[in-house]
Amino acid sequence: MAGLFLLLVTVASGFALVRAIWPAPWRWSSADPIRLALAPVAGLGLASILFYLVRIAAGLPPMAAAGAMLCAAGFAGAIAHKRAAAEELPGHSGKAPFWLWVLLTAAAALSIFTVTMMTSIAPHGEWDAWSIWNLRARFLVRADNLQTPFVALLDWSHPDYPLMVPASIAMLWSTSGAESQPVVAGVQALFLISAIAVPFTILRYLRGAAIAVIAAIAIIGGSTIVRMTAAMYADVPMAALIVCAGAMAVLALESKSDGRGPAILAGLLAALGAWTKNEGLLFFGVLAGSIAFVATSRAELMSRIGKLRDFAIGAAPVVAVVFYFKSSAKVTNDLVSSASGTFMDRIADTHRHWVAFWSMAGESLTFGNYIVPPVVVFCVWLGVNRLRRPVRGAWLIPIFAAVAQLAGYYLVYIGGSADIQWQIDTSVARIMMHVWPLCLFGVFLITAPLEKE
Amino acid sequence: MYPRAVTATLLVAAVSLFSTFRLFMQTADAYTQAPAIDGVTEYTERLKALKDALPPTGVIGYMTDPGTPANNTDAMAEHHIIQYALAPLVVVPNANQKYVVGNFHKTIATGSLRDQGFKLVREFGNGIALLENEKVK
Numbered sequence: 001m002a003g004l005f006l007l008l009v010t011v012a013s014g015f016a017l018v019r020a021i022w023p024a025p026w027r028w029s030s031a032d033p034i035r036l037a038l039a040p041v042a043g044l045g046l047a048s049i050l051f052y053l054v055r056i057a058a059g060l061p062p063m064a065a066a067g068a069m070l071c072a073a074g075f076a077g078a079i080a081h082k083r084a085a086a087e088e089l090p091g092h093s094g095k096a097p098f099w100l101w102v103l104l105t106a107a108a109a110l111s112i113f114t115v116t117m118m119t120s121i122a123p124h125g126e127w128d129a130w131s132i133w134n135l136r137a138r139f140l141v142r143a144d145n146l147q148t149p150f151v152a153l154l155d156w157s158h159p160d161y162p163l164m165v166p167a168s169i170a171m172l173w174s175t176s177g178a179e180s181q182p183v184v185a186g187v188q189a190l191f192l193i194s195a196i197a198v199p200f201t202i203l204r205y206l207r208g209a210a211i212a213v214i215a216a217i218a219i220i221g222g223s224t225i226v227r228m229t230a231a232m233y234a235d236v237p238m239a240a241l242i243v244c245a246g247a248m249a250v251l252a253l254e255s256k257s258d259g260r261g262p263a264i265l266a267g268l269l270a271a272l273g274a275w276t277k278n279e280g281l282l283f284f285g286v287l288a289g290s291i292a293f294v295a296t297s298r299a300e301l302m303s304r305i306g307k308l309r310d311f312a313i314g315a316a317p318v319v320a321v322v323f324y325f326k327s328s329a330k331v332t333n334d335l336v337s338s339a340s341g342t343f344m345d346r347i348a349d350t351h352r353h354w355v356a357f358w359s360m361a362g363e364s365l366t367f368g369n370y371i372v373p374p375v376v377v378f379c380v381w382l383g384v385n386r387l388r389r390p391v392r393g394a395w396l397i398p399i400f401a402a403v404a405q406l407a408g409y410y411l412v413y414i415g416g417s418a419d420i421q422w423q424i425d426t427s428v429a430r431i432m433m434h435v436w437p438l439c440l441f442g443v444f445l446i447t448a449p450l451e452k453e
Numbered sequence: 454m455y456p457r458a459v460t461a462t463l464l465v466a467a468v469s470l471f472s473t474f475r476l477f478m479q480t481a482d483a484y485t486q487a488p489a490i491d492g493v494t495e496y497t498e499r500l501k502a503l504k505d506a507l508p509p510t511g512v513i514g515y516m517t518d519p520g521t522p523a524n525n526t527d528a529m530a531e532h533h534i535i536q537y538a539l540a541p542l543v544v545v546p547n548a549n550q551k552y553v554v555g556n557f558h559k560t561i562a563t564g565s566l567r568d569q570g571f572k573l574v575r576e577f578g579n580g581i582a583l584l585e586n587e588k589v590k
Contacts (some may be wrong), residue, residue: 110476111473113477114476124493138537142541143510173552210454321459385458451454
């Protein structure tokens with residue numbers, strides 16, 4: 001019970017942090033649903049970074065970590081109060097029909113029941129949960145030094161994987177004094193909520209409620225994301241941080257009155273992605289490159305310089321922690337250490353291209369338990385509703401970033417993996433899921449208005 | 454909403470909701486057939502006495518049935534669950550440590566273990582045993 005209460009405190013801390021970075025009027029304002037949707041990922045990110053830093057500085061830290069978290073939350077709250085803005089522009093006023101809200105409620109209810117049943121069947125999650133993520137959380141809480149979880153003897157548990165998920169769980173376990181599995185399920189559920197709520201609230205703010213509601217139904221419909229929440233891997237957190245960072249980057253470029261906050265938050269969230277999985281390091285570069293170069297005019301390109309600076313400011317503290325962690329890890333990534341032959345040999349191997357291409361293409365047709373390939377469904381959607389015109393570069397960022405991320409995964413399969421078929425079989429559905437919410441956010445962002453604006 | 458937008462919205466909603474509902478039905482089916490206690494919890498319970506008998510930190514070895522291939526998925530899963538249960542003790546997947554956790558599914562004669570240089574320290578039932586490797590000082 002204490003752990004679940006601490007989850008609420010973590011979300012409240014995240015809300016204070018988001019408001020400190022992106023000031024808002026003291027009362028509830030038009031963009032506050034977006035801030036609230038970001039609160040779980042921001043709060044859990046803050047908790048994991050603080051736990052890791054306190055663990056380095058003070059050894060075993062139950063009360064020190066809790067104290068640091070409370071101080072950080074109080075500090076963020078004070079800054080949010082001091083920086084409270086006078087007014088905020090209203091968002092899009094478009095409404096959604098009642099029946100669409102009913103369908104969203106049904107999808108959400110079914111997903112809640114599904115995750116609850118799955119968690120009840122396997123409270124410790126699936127294989128990677130107890131062999132990597134929750135195992136690392138146990139080490140962080142139980143070990144008397146910070147070297148033990150990362151020794152080479154545990155190389156099969158991937159000691160080079162970053163600590164967003166294990167350290168946030170460790171913070172909650174350590175502070176509550178109990179290693180409760182419902183807390184782990186709660187952490188995963190919070191990431192799922194952000195993965196759906198952030199694109200929903202930003203689309204509602206920019207495009208109106210109807211598009212936002214159908215986008216949320218579609219994201220839930222790619223049911224791999226619901227299934228993986230109960231598996232307790234770090235892939236749902238990865239998907240959540242990818243869509244949060246990408247959508248905040250779009251908001252930073254689209255919204256005329258929100259100052260520097262959204263771009264700083266986009267940088268912070270992208271860096272938290274790099275603190276979640278190694279795939280997040282790739283996305284960090286992909287998103288920065290997309291912000292810099294995906295534009296439809298020279299003027300648009302020039303306006304990106306300031307946004308990139310803010311993106312870098314938001315990312316810098318977390319990137320520093322990620323680099324410290326990576327430089328102190330004594331173990332090489334298994335993809336690198338297990339690869340045979342030279343990188344160029346593997347890149348030139350046509351069999352590897354054949355296997356990787358058809359596996360990824362096949363997964364894109366069968367992803368998410370859909371009866372019709374999702375690619376077909378959303379092509380029909382865009383064909384019927386058409387594109388919003390004139391197309392602006394910022395609207396293309398999510399789809400460009402998602403495609404570039406998948407291209408990066410393809411290169412990793414080709415260039416890095418010793419047993420490419422095994423690697424693909426065990427990961428292709430998860431990596432597709434990483435970009436699923438961002439891809440759909442992009443599709444609904446470029447859809448022409450569903451009603452007269 | 455424009456009529457064409459309503460049509461497209463209904464198509465996307467129907468396909469998405471069907472996918473969500475299908476996963477719900479698959480899960481409900483699995484839920485009704487699932488055992489009362491999941492495998493990881495059951496294994497962890499079995500290891501409680503062993504955990505109490507071991508030091509809280511350090512490195513111990515691990516061995517399972519002779520002849521089990523190194524890439525046997527079930528054997529790897531059991532080693533990972535035992536590591537998960539015994540953390541922060543590091544459980545390495547070989548027997549080259551002073552103390553070794555034995556996890557056996559077949560009956561092993563104490564004599565054959567002794568021939569290999571292992572002394573039985575304690576048996577915990579369900580095929581779990583703590584062994585001392587006499588070749589390691």
